[in-house]
Amino acid sequence: MNTINKLTELFSKFPGIGPRQAKRFVYFLLTRNASFLEELSRLLLEIKKEVSTCESCMRFFSNPLHNTKVCEICRDSNRHNDMLMIIERDADFENIEKSKIYEGKYFILGGKVPILEKNPENRIRVSQLKERIKDENIKEIILALSVNPDGENTERYVRELLTPLAEKDSIKITMLGRGLSTGIELEYPDSDTLKNAFKNRT
Ligand SMILES: [Zn+2]
Structure with missing residues (x-):
């Protein structure tokens, strides 16, 4: 070739x-x-050498000196520790940060669970997520996933997975309000749409 x-x-x-x-x-x-x-x-x-995966939120972050295991968002003491937003991908993170609607912490699932998937743990970071929500500061988990069938399936799966743990620690599980148009990935909505979806979370 x-x-x-x-x-x-x-x-x-x-x-x-x-x-x-x-x-x-x-x-x-x-x-x-x-x-x-x-x-x-x-x-x-260079990219693989310079970028690390955050041990807390699993996000890719620039870490040229390899002198930290967690990203700047997870280390930022001005951000609220009691809210954890669960999103699919790094691109979604970028868009939500750009909109400046949210001041809590994140967890990046690393993908979606397609409807017929038999092994969701091969698609998303199940064990890391369970580990992450052991953090006793968390009061609310916000599911911010795509508004399409696979996104909704992922939401159901994650909710089922987390409900027993959340009930034990009285953590509230919410999701973004449905101001978002159908079929959309969170990488795309503009800041006003995200702001409304966040404000109207249920
Ligand atoms: Zn992080």
Whole structure:
């Protein structure tokens, strides 16, 4: 296989990218100059070395010196320890932070549980989540998941998983209000929509 085809195959593994788009990326790269390509290759080699997974929220964070195991959000003493928002992916985290509606802590599930999935623990971070909610400061868990069938399935699964533990420690489990349009991933809504969904959580 030649380099064009090999690169096309790699790009088509990216989320949401089909073979046709993947090939456009390859031809785009061919039109760039050497310094662009050098910068890109350098960053690709660095990213895994520089970024760590937070041991508390499981988020990817920049940690070039590898001198901490938890991210800046989890370490921030101004953020409320009594609220834990459960979200699917890092991109959702970025969008919620951008909206500035929320000042609590997060937990990143790492995916969704598709409706027919027999082994949800292969899809989301079940054991890490159970460990995380042992934190006795938590008073409210907010489920902030996509408004689509897989998101709703994930919500049911996580709620069932957490209810016994939550009842034991009188933790309230809420979810974002339904101001969000159907089919949406939390990566996309604008700040006002998120603000309303957060305010109207039930
Ligand atoms: Zn963290």
